[in-house]
Amino acid sequence: MIFLRLVLEFAKTGLFSVGGGLATLPFLYEMASNTGWFTHADVADMIAVSESTPGAIGINMSTYAGFKTDGIPGGIMATLGLALPSVIIILIIARFLAKFRKNPLVEGAFYGLRPASIAMITVAGLNVAKISLLNLPAWEISHAVGDLFVWKALALGVVLFIAQKKLKWHPVIFIAISAVVGIVFKF
Amino acid sequence: MKDLLDLWFTYMKIGFVNFGGGYAMLPLLERELVNKKGWTTMEELRDWFAIGQCTPGVIALNVSTFVGHKRKGVAGAIAAMLGFLTGPIAIILVVAAFLKNFAQLEVVQHAFAGIRVCVCVLIAQAVIRLWKSSVIDVFTFVLYVIIFALSAFSGVLPFKIPAAVLVVLAGLTGLTVSMVRNRKKAERKEGDA
Numbered sequence: 001m002i003f004l005r006l007v008l009e010f011a012k013t014g015l016f017s018v019g020g021g022l023a024t025l026p027f028l029y030e031m032a033s034n035t036g037w038f039t040h041a042d043v044a045d046m047i048a049v050s051e052s053t054p055g056a057i058g059i060n061m062s063t064y065a066g067f068k069t070d071g072i073p074g075g076i077m078a079t080l081g082l083a084l085p086s087v088i089i090i091l092i093i094a095r096f097l098a099k100f101r102k103n104p105l106v107e108g109a110f111y112g113l114r115p116a117s118i119a120m121i122t123v124a125g126l127n128v129a130k131i132s133l134l135n136l137p138a139w140e141i142s143h144a145v146g147d148l149f150v151w152k153a154l155a156l157g158v159v160l161f162i163a164q165k166k167l168k169w170h171p172v173i174f175i176a177i178s179a180v181v182g183i184v185f186k187f
Numbered sequence: 188m189k190d191l192l193d194l195w196f197t198y199m200k201i202g203f204v205n206f207g208g209g210y211a212m213l214p215l216l217e218r219e220l221v222n223k224k225g226w227t228t229m230e231e232l233r234d235w236f237a238i239g240q241c242t243p244g245v246i247a248l249n250v251s252t253f254v255g256h257k258r259k260g261v262a263g264a265i266a267a268m269l270g271f272l273t274g275p276i277a278i279i280l281v282v283a284a285f286l287k288n289f290a291q292l293e294v295v296q297h298a299f300a301g302i303r304v305c306v307c308v309l310i311a312q313a314v315i316r317l318w319k320s321s322v323i324d325v326f327t328f329v330l331y332v333i334i335f336a337l338s339a340f341s342g343v344l345p346f347k348i349p350a351a352v353l354v355v356l357a358g359l360t361g362l363t364v365s366m367v368r369n370r371k372k373a374e375r376k377e378g379d380a
Contacts, residue, residue, distance in 0.1 A: 018243045018351035048290035049282055052299045054205040055275030056245040063279040075280050079272055086244025087268055090252040091261060093238060098257075104369065105362060110234055112330060112361015114321035116354050117237035118314060119334035121210045125310035126339065132303035153304050160308040164214075171214045172204050175305050182301020183294055 002070050007081035009035065010062045015085035017058060024058035028065075037069045058082055133157060152185055191266040194255055197224065198270030201251075205274070209239070209246035211306045213313035216250070226258055233317050241354035247271065326364055330357055 013027040028043050046064055050057040059079055066078025100106050130136070132153055139148040160174055181187070201219060205212050213232065220226045232250070239249030248271060255267025282289045289295060322331050334353055341347060 014244050016243065018241065018349065045290065049279070052290045052295050053275070053278050053282065054203055055278065056205075056209075056247060058245055059248070059272065059275050060279050063276050064283050067280055067283045072280060075283075076276060079276055083244070083248055083268055083272060086242060086249055087252050087264060089242050089244070090239075090249050091256060091264055093242065094253055094256040094264070097238075104365070108362040108365035109358040110237065110361065111327070111365050113237040113241075113354060113358040114233065114317075115327040115331040116334040116357030117233075117240055118317050118321050119331045120240060120338055120350060120354065121236075121310060121317070122314050122335055123338045124210050125307055125314060128303055128310065129307045132300065132307060153300070156301065156304045157308055160305055161311065164308060164312060170218060171309060174308070175204060175206055175302055178301040178305035179298040180301070182297045182299065182304075185301075187297050187300035187304075 002074070003077050005035075006066050006069060006074055006078040007084070010066075010078045010081035011084050013058065013062070014082040024061065028058075028061050031065070038065045042068070150187075153187060156181055156187075190259055191262055194258055194263055194266040195270035195273075198251055198255075198267045199273045202271040202274035203278075205247055205271075206302050206306060209236070209250065210313055211309040212247055212250075213316070214309050216254075217316070220254060227254055229316065230320060231257075233320065237354070241351045241358070326361075330360065 009031055013024055013031065017024040017027055025043070025047075029040060032038050032040050032043060042064070043061065046061045047057060049064075050060045053060065059082060062078040062082040063075045067075035069078075097106070133150055134148060135150050136148075141147075156178065160178065163169075164171070164174055197219060201212070201215060204215065213236070216232055217229060221229055221232070231253075235250045235253040236246065239246040239253070242249055248268060251267040251271045252264045255264035257263070259266065286292075322328050334357055337344070337348060337353060338350060
């Protein structure tokens with residue numbers, strides 16, 4: 001019953017990892033130790049792959065581990081297992097919201113949830129900016145402003161920011177352009 | 188059935204280009220779901236993201252479940268979820284089966300260093316879009332600053348507060364503040380009468 005175990009193990013991960021992809025990591029390491037389906041090195045590799053493909057690390061890791069264990073069906077089952085708990089929880093909340101959206105208590109909760117949500121999004125953006133626009137290791141050695149910024153990345157960022165305001169292009173086009181610029185200018 | 192396929196297909200497209208996590212997806216969702224399809228509004232998306240952050244699981248997947256549920260109930264939610272998962276599953280299966288050192292390829296590394304810059308811009312765009320309707324008065328601004336500081340400097344804090352706990356606490360604070368305000372308003376009305 002490897003299928004059932006795959007689904008259950010990943011459903012457990014999906015249920016307890018709150019707050020996006022990286023929250024799944026401790027569970028994945030634990031699963032590697034307990035089941036032997038994949039190794040700790042596999043998890044590290046998958047972090048790199050997840051940064052280089054669309055999709056969240058939790059989803060990617062479940063597909064990868066399922067595939068390693070039982071081929072393509074295993075990959076699909078493990079991924080569905082990961083998604084299942086959150087889908088059920090969201091369905092319950094969605095039903096509740098549809099009924100009580102105008103309730104003053106629900107409105108009040110959102111009054112606080114919204115600014116908090118945006119604060120977290122800002123921090124997530126800054127974390128990406130830190131690794132893509134700044135070169136902290138070089139700056140720590142030299143403490144020269146010239147070394148702090150990755151100038152070509154910064155230039156691309158400014159151009160993209162202005163371009164997406166002026167041009168009503170699909171965001172995917174900007175993603176594709178950025179990939180090409182990254183390859184051509186060796187980011 | 189046609190609606191379900193439409194949901195699945197729309198979300199499959201989104202899943203294939205979901206770089207940089209849930210937040211970078213917002214401009215994409217605005218384009219596909221709000222402008223093109225008219226399935227939802229920016230305000231609804233904003234609230235779904237807020238909930239998706241403090242419930243278990245991948246944020247982008249949580250939001251897709253909301254979108255699907257609004258369109259077509261439980262079946263719609265499942266269609267959107269499956270659509271969203273199609274791309275990542277297909278890509279990882281290919282990577283796992285054929286490309287041993289995919290992430291180490293130089294061309295891949297350069298491409299994704301470029302894409303990360305774009306992800307910053309997309310997230311900045313999301314923040315700007317959401318700011319106006321969320322940070323609306325002194326209370327919400329103070330809350331923004333506190334949550335920002337707690338999560339930005341979580342590395343240097345002596346204690347670690349999980350992100351979900353922060354979001355839930357913020358929701359409870361908002362609830363309390365608006366209840367107190369409502370009560371005061373009611374008392375004032377009584378006083379006037």
